[in-house]
Amino acid sequence: xxxxxxxxxxxxxxxxxxxxxxxxxxxxxxxxxxxxxxxxxxxxxxxxxxxxxxxxxxxxxxxxxxxxxxxxxxxxxxxxxxxxxxxxxxxxxxxxxxxxxxxxxxxxxxxx
Amino acid sequence: xxxxxxxxxxxxxxxxxxxxxxxxxxxxxxxxxxxxxxxxxxxxxxxxxxxxxxxxxxxxxxxxxxxxxxxxxxxxxxxxxxxxxxxxxxxxxxxxxxxxxxxxxxxxxxx
Numbered sequence: 001x002x003x004x005x006x007x008x009x010x011x012x013x014x015x016x017x018x019x020x021x022x023x024x025x026x027x028x029x030x031x032x033x034x035x036x037x038x039x040x041x042x043x044x045x046x047x048x049x050x051x052x053x054x055x056x057x058x059x060x061x062x063x064x065x066x067x068x069x070x071x072x073x074x075x076x077x078x079x080x081x082x083x084x085x086x087x088x089x090x091x092x093x094x095x096x097x098x099x100x101x102x103x104x105x106x107x108x109x110x111x112x
Numbered sequence: 113x114x115x116x117x118x119x120x121x122x123x124x125x126x127x128x129x130x131x132x133x134x135x136x137x138x139x140x141x142x143x144x145x146x147x148x149x150x151x152x153x154x155x156x157x158x159x160x161x162x163x164x165x166x167x168x169x170x171x172x173x174x175x176x177x178x179x180x181x182x183x184x185x186x187x188x189x190x191x192x193x194x195x196x197x198x199x200x201x202x203x204x205x206x207x208x209x210x211x212x213x214x215x216x217x218x219x220x221x222x223x
Contacts, residue, residue: 034211043114043202043214044155089155098206099145099168102155
């Protein structure tokens with residue numbers, strides 16, 4: 001199947017610093033790229049998404065960028081807080097639908 | 113609470129057995145997706161149904177099957193279970209052409 005590569009697998013930052021997670025995808029038909037946050041033992045929760053006709057989207061401290069030519073997209077979290085600690089997953093749509101291929105996840109730890 | 117309900121929350125069964133996982137989507141959502149989450153494979157898409165019809169298929173084993181009923185709830189059937197099938201199984205739902213919301217998952221343990 002089509003792959004989504006996600007880096008890094010773990011990320012540790014100090015409170016107030018920025019965190020960046022990067023993903024690449026292989027399916028040229030993908031046009032929807034969401035990011036999910038998953039806390040231990042809980043369901044993945046959508047935090048931000050971007051569609052292929054948009055290069056960048058921002059929601060408060062979270063921003064996502066998409067480079068469709070290079071097939072990569074990134075999540076940026078600014079002014080990190082301890083409650084941002086969780087596993088973050090990027091995903092790319094299977095073709096033009098909403099079924100998703102997920103990256104392996106990034107475990108983010110924000111230390112006070 | 114996402115509005116997607118999955119039952120049971122936990123399930124322990126023996127190898128070789130068959131189980132059924134149930135998902136009730138959010139009110140009005142016609143699409144249901146099933147995902148498997150395990151430590152080694154991560155989050156994997158299994159299958160999608162839209163209004164009772166199969167719409168997309170991912171890495172679903174032949175031992176697994178799903179269906180969506182006229183009331184839009186969905187069931188995932190797992191048969192001839194193996195130890196490696198132990199995982200968290202998530203259902204997600206969405207209106208067509210919109211983002212999906214995940215249920216709380218069913219944790220399956222095969223012993």
